Amino acid sequence: MNLRFYLLAAGLTAIVFGTRAQTPSTTTYKANDRFEQMGQLLPTPNTFRTASGAPGRDFFQNRADYDxxxxxxxxxxxxxxSETVTYFNNSPDELKYIWLQLEQNYFEKGSIGGITGTGSVSATGTSTAALAELTTTAGHRRGKAFDGDFGYKITAVKDKTGKPLKYTINQTMMRIDLPAPLKPGQNFVFGVDWNYNITEYYGRSGYEFFPKDGNYNYFIAHWFPRMAVYDDVNGWQHKQFLGQGEFTLIFGNYKVAITVPNDHVVAASGECQNYKQVLSATQAQRMQKAANSKTPVVIVTQAEAEAAEKGKPTGRKTWIYKADNVRDFAFASSRKFIWDAMQTDVYGDGRKIWSMSVYPKEGNPLWGQYSTRAVEHTLKSYGNRTFKYPYPVAISCHATPGGGMEYPMISFNGGRPEPDGTYSEAVKAGMIGVIIHEVGHNFFPMIVNSDERQWAWMDEGLNTFCQYLAEKEWDYNFPTRRGEPYQIVDYMKSDPSVLSPIMTSSENVINLGSNAYAKPAAALNILRETVMGRELFDYAFKEYSRRWMFKNPTPADFFRTMEDASGVDLDWFWKGWFYGVEPVDQDLVEVDWFTLNTQNPEVEKALARAEAAGKAKTVSKMRDAATQAQTVVAKDSTMKDFYNRYDPYAVTDADKKKYEDYLSSLTEDERKTLNSKNNFYTLTLKNKGGLPMPIIVRMEFEDGTDSVARFPAEIWRFNDLQINKVIATSKKVTQWTLDPFQEIADIDTENNSFPRVSKPTRFQLFKQQGGGRGGAQGPNPMQQQRQSTQPPARQGGAPKNE
Known part of the structure; x- marks a missing residue:
């Protein structure tokens, strides 16, 4: 719309550049709520956790050491x-009993995690979840020898003298009643003996069976009774394990002796204390070489692993591991494992860290080429934006084709090529991505020790965000799955009835992957790139990481620290992104174009002449031009008078004098504004989605150049439904576009342009015969390009077999 207006010079600045509160137009106006402080949404600060987000002077953590x-x-x-546990009560409270976690009881028949699974059975298809309780236990596949016989069998609970202790098992939790109250500053030593049947690998732990060679790979986690958390937030955190919410744990020192068949290779949390006893002389020499290598060195070769697959153990062997100041312990064991490693100065500070991988031949060539290098890269990338990795080793284990799971210093990761050794780009990227993600979990939550049972996003979301950054540092063109704002749009478009706020307890979240991984990661990316800027965000994120390393933060500690260290008020952001489910949908409704009336007759009358000439070009006038000589006035000159010769757009001396008088009445600043030749555009914008976000608008000018204007989210603080914004430009704008770089996860880009830009929807011609959905997929690109008819043997990539 092209509108011209006359401005009194004295009022020009106030009208164009002034800010005015815009009165809310409807009763659903929420701006004051949206931009008010979080108040009672956050817990009251105290001497345990301060208002700044830092640990308080009375902050405490209990500890448990395990043998x-x-x-x-x-x-x-x-x-x-069997275990001996020394539990230290560092709290100010006297404890009459203690709680332990028994997650293996999740697999018992009748467990709450199993019987609360939902689904349906129909004539056309059957949900596997619906049959979970009918056919298995808790909906997971079970071992062939012990179907239905799972969960802990506790055979003894005793004090340090061997005297039995009274205990009560409630599903996945066990309470031990203490013989005397455990006072602040005291410790209690007790022992537990147990056994259980291992399930098939279900995503967190278990075994994978290889029918071709009859061997098992074991990935053993949440395998021993572990102390529950007692803290200032929950008292005892003993929420039941229902399968989705992960683990809440305390730090301690571990000494673990793992006895396995003597042809097995064991990888575990911590450092092995007896390599001399469990490795061959040749393998020990390779370890020494790896200790000074900047590239992976193979400790157990593929040929040795293949030979072990075909043999039989002749006895047993015990691997002894020690891990200090960790919150958990896991291990992997198999005769099929290839093992490569390197010990490098990751941060250039003289301290070397082991990066290792174990994997069966089925993982090559991908694993040998990429896994250990990806481990080292992860430590470096995460360490640069948080803190230096404090542990001596990080291990990646290949566990089944897909998925991944994390534990201190060790992770179980997927990503498996085809049997012929080829793989798709998606498989390669997926493998590298999952290794980065699971190794990255060493930082969140293995060191920044958040409560996973309650807040999945505090580890998964923060870790996915760091994974996104690490993937880009691995390869600029890495096909990241999560982290970019546009990647969360489809989820945010969902019906609100199936959306959960990020601030939802882990076991209750609908669509955990989008809610706890993707949405927080996108939100943090938006904070870093658009709301705060990289410098402020990176400083605050590092401050949070350092404040809470080896401590247990809550969401409030994160929110408060990010604001405290950056000086940016983010309460509106936390409320919208973390406590709500509204999407972002900004609508550029209209743009009105204004130019200044200069009152210069040379300019204004020329513009008026051009405008009148344009209006005269109607279809009728153009067609009548051929017969204009036949009009009465054209044929008879006596029908002409003054007005037939008068030019209303001619500049007269009186016009010039009036303009000179006008100029002399202006101040110097008013003359500058008058001569600026600016165009003034009033943008009408609606917040249709509800979630207020910064406004980013690109202006494309008639000369082919463009420019971007940015306005923070506080632009909505007086009216969160609809606002007007005036933008002045020296050049004419031909196209306006909101969110041109896909920064804010806007769910509808069709209303982001003015004038509107139609986008075609592509369709495919329907073929009467052939094709169809669900057909077999063709060979991957590597298979298509392979020239040899004889596929090469599986071998590692970078590491050299010796």
Whole structure:
């Protein structure tokens, strides 16, 4: 719309550049709520956790040290263990009892995690979840020898003198009643003996069976009774394990003796204390070489692993591991493992860290080429934006084709090529991505020790964000799955009835992947790139990481620290992104174009003449031009008078004098404004989605150049439904576009342009015969390009077999 207006010079600045509160137009106006402080949404600061987000002077954490002996029964797929636990009460409270976690009881028949699974059975298709309780336990596949016989069998609970202790098991939790109250500053030593049958690998732990060679790979986690958390927030955190919410744990020192068949390779949390006893002389020499290598060195070769697959164990061997100041312990064991490693100065500070990988031949060539290098890269990338990795080792284990799971210093990761050794780009990227993600979990939550049972996003979301950054540092063109704002749009478009706020307890979240991984990661990316800027965000994020390393933060500690260290008020952001489910949908409704009336007759009358000439070009006038000589006035000159010769757009002396008088009445600043030749555009914008966000608008000018204007989210603070914004430009704008770089996860880009830009919807011609959905996929690109008819043997990539 082209409108011209006359401005009194004295009022020009106030009208164009002034800010005015815009009166809300409807009763659904919420701007004051949206931009008010969070108030009671956050817990009251205290001496345990301060208003700044830092630990307070009375902050405490209890601790548990473990001495464990465990045997892996490879014949029956069983764990037999005994532990001595020293529990330290660092709290100000006297404890009459203590709680332990028994997550293996999730697999018992009748467990709450199993019987609360939902689904349906129909004539056309059957949900596997619906049959979970009918056919298995808790909806997971079970071992062939012990179907239905899962969960802990506790055979003894005793004090340090061997005297039995009274205990009560409630599903996945066990309470031990103490013989005397445990006072602040005291410790209590007790022992537990147990065993359980190992399940098939279900995404977190278990075994994978290889029918071709008859061997098992074991990935053993949440395998021993572990102390629950007692803290200032929950008291005892003993929420039941229902399968989705992960683990809430405390730090301690571990000594673990793992007895396995003597042809197995064991990888575990911590450092092995007896390599001399468990490695061959040749393998020990390779370890020494790896300790000074900047590239992976193979410790157990593929040829040695293949030979072990075909042989039989001749006895048992015990691997002893030690891990200090960790919140958990896991291990992997198999005769099929290839093992490569390198010990490098990751941060250039003289301290070397082991990066390792174990994997069966089925993982090559991908694993040998990429895994250990991806481990080292992750430590470097995460360390640069948080803190230096404090542990001596990080291990990546290949566990089944897909998925991943994390534990201190060790992770179980997917990503498997085809049997012929080829793979798609998606498989390669997925493998590297999952290794980065799971190794990255060492930082969140293995060190920044958040409560996973309650807040999945505090580890998964923060870790996915760091994974996104690490993937880009691995390869500029890495096909990231999560982190970019546009990647969360489809989820945010969903019906609100199936959306959960990010601030939802882990076990209750609908669509955990989008809610706890993708949405927080996108939100943090938006904070870093659009709301705060990289410098402020990176400083605050590092401050949070350092404040809470080896401590247990809550969401409020994160929110408060990010504001405290940056000086940016983010309460509106936390409320919208983390406590709500509204999407972003900004609508550029209209743009009105204004130019200044200069009152210069040379300019204004020329413009008026051009405008009148344009209006005269109607279809009728153009067609009548051929017969204009036949009009009465054209044929008879006596019908002409003054007005037939008068030019209303001619500049007269009186016009010039009036203009000179006008100029002399202006101040110097008013003359500058008058001579600026600016165009003034009033943008009408609606917040249709509800979630207020910054406004980013690109202006494309008639000369082919463009410019971007940015306005922070506070532009909505007086009216969160609809606002007007005046933008002045020296050049004419031909096209306006909101969110031109896909920064704010706007769910509808069709209303982001003015004038509107139609986007075609592509369709495919329907073929009467041939094709169709669900057909077999063709070979991957590597298979298509392969020239040889004889596929090469699986071998590692970068590491050299010796």
């Amino acid at each position: 464990i002996k465990v045997e892996l029964d490879d014949v029956n797929q069983k764990i037999i263990g």
